[in-house]
Amino acid sequence: MKDYSAPLQTKREQLLQAGVMMMDPSAVYIEDQVTVGAGTMLLPGTILRGNTVIGKNCQIGPQVMLTDCTVEEGCTINASQCEESVIEKNCQIGPYTHIRPHCVVGEGSKIGAFVQLKNCNLGKGTKMAHLTYVGDSDVGEDCNFGCGTVTCNYDGFQKYRTTIGSHVFVGCNTNFVAPVTVEDGAFIAAGTTVTQHIPEDAMAIGRTRQEIKEGWAGENRRKKGRK
Secondary structure, three states: OOOOHHHHHHHHHHHHHOOOEEOOHHHOEEOOOOEEOOOOEEOOOOEEEOOOEEOOOOEEOOOOEEEOOEEOOOOEEOOOEEEOOEEOOOOEEOOOOEEOOOOEEOOOOEEEEEEEEEEEEEOOOOEEEEEEEEEEEEEOOOOEEOOOOEEEOEOOOOEOOEEEOOOOEEOOOOEEEOOEEEOOOOEEOOOOEEOOOEOOOOEEOOOOOOOOOOOHHHHHHHHOOOO
16 A cells, blocks of 8 residues: 655645644645645645645635635635635635535635535625525625525526626525526525526515414314314
8 A cells, every 4th residue: 555644744844844834734634736825724634635726824624625726815714625616815614615616706705604516606705604505606796695595506407507696685595496697786585486587686575475374273283182
């Protein structure tokens, strides 16, 4: 079995001498092609693979794996995996984010817990805090995605793209049934399923109106012999 320990140790030593910081060098795995900027901290459990390039003054880890990624300066990536993607400067990623191939995450964006991105472009300052899937999509600047948002990009036969402009507010539990376009400044109410074009600065609501049936729950319990 090939011994990887010697070149791995040499790579870590080279980076340490170049101003990269490691809390526990023995807990960091870095392949030879990887480059890391000075002032970046690599925390335990960090795995850097392929042609990954990390800029200055980042914090990577704990428990992060980056494969063939470009991470610009000032980014924080925590407990996440990223592949074949670009993360622009000053982004916050994680924990538990999965960025799949062919993504660009715009400067200053925040991508949080249990968010998955795939083949998409996000503009500057866009936020997806948690529990969201965005695939095959182009998203503008300064958008906010509520939790439970999903781009429905596959109809069982083909993949389709979703296009979302800048300054769009996406309420919780929104479904985008691609192909669909949302223009700048639109507001999408929570629980909406988007199937049609949404014009600039419009509000979209696509859910059943709430109905109240007084006394129904109590009567239903009595029928079943319960209090």
